[in-house]
Amino acid sequence: MQNIGRYEIIEQIGAGAMGRVYRARDPLMGRDVAIKTILAQAIEGPDAQEFRDRFFREAKAAGRLVHPGIVTVHDVSEFEGTPFLVMEYVAGRTLHAVLSGGERLDIDRICDIGVQLAEALNYAHQNSVVHRDIKPANILVAGDQRVKIADFGIAKLLESQVTATGHLLGTPLYMAPEQFTGAQIDGRADLFALGVVLYWMATGDKPFTGDSILSIQYKVVNT
Known part of the structure; x- marks a missing residue:
């Protein structure tokens, strides 16, 4: 071993x-x-x-x-x-696996997940930690139906490493306008991403899509 x-x-x-x-x-x-x-x-x-x-x-x-x-x-x-x-170690699946598999969640479950995530983000922000890459792939759904946010700390760091090569900070489908424009980022960027996650859970679709990063950026910044 x-x-x-x-x-x-x-x-x-x-x-x-x-x-x-x-x-x-x-x-x-x-x-x-x-x-x-x-x-x-x-x-x-x-x-x-x-x-x-x-x-x-x-x-x-x-x-x-x-x-x-x-x-x-x-x-x-x-x-x-x-x-x-x-x-x-969290035994379970990512929220991305749940949603990509076509599973539809009822409104009570969506609200429950939303409250759990909002409480976790509020705690992190009160402790001056911003995730910057909230997305279903970084949300784990445990067997007891609790949800947990993963990659606090290193998500931000790994993004910074990629940014050094000229790429964007974050995952475009979930990025707040200020992440596209290079403005100062705080906890509100995490809340924007949470809103995108909730939209996908509720509708089965993502609010901002496109065939390129530029087209997604235009929709996010100008909507």
């Missing part, structure tokens, strides 16, 4: 452009955890050390958030040159 530090890898449960996510066992604490690793190619270049420093700083800030609607950060470290984040 492969290990990352003291953590025993059980299976890979996710992958993206910037890293991979594993389910693992923490033998010291006797619990399953989720580990997100950052791919080497994502942190190469002259800013690699700055990225590592910010990764640890953002992860520590996220680790101070303790709320039932936020995935808890347990640990942050580096293994064989690869930074990794250890988080609470």
Whole structure:
């Protein structure tokens, strides 16, 4: 069995452009955890050390958030040159998987999810933490029907790493106008994204679509 530090890898449960996510066992604490690793190619270049420093700083800030609607950060470290984040393991599906599978939610469930997410965001914003990438793929639906927001801290950091190459900050379909225009971003950007998520849950469609980022940007900024 492969290990990352003291953590025993059980299976890979996710992958993206910037890293991979594993389910693992923490033998010291006797619990399953989720580990997100950052791919080497994502942190190469002259800013690699700055990225590592910010990764640890953002992860520590996220680790101070303790709320039932936020995935808890347990640990942050580096293994064989690869930074990794250890988080609470949530058995369930992402909200994106639920909605993409064609499942329609009734109005009571939509309101319940909306309240849970709003309470979690309010707590984070009161603690001066803005997510900046609220979307169904970053919302986990647990077996007990609780929802939890994932990737606080590192979502912001990974976006910043991509932005350094000239790309936009955030996921276009859920971005607030100020994220397109480069204005100062605060918690209201998260609330805008939450509104987009609620719209998709209620209607089965996304409010702003287009065949390019520019067409989506035009609709968001000018609507």
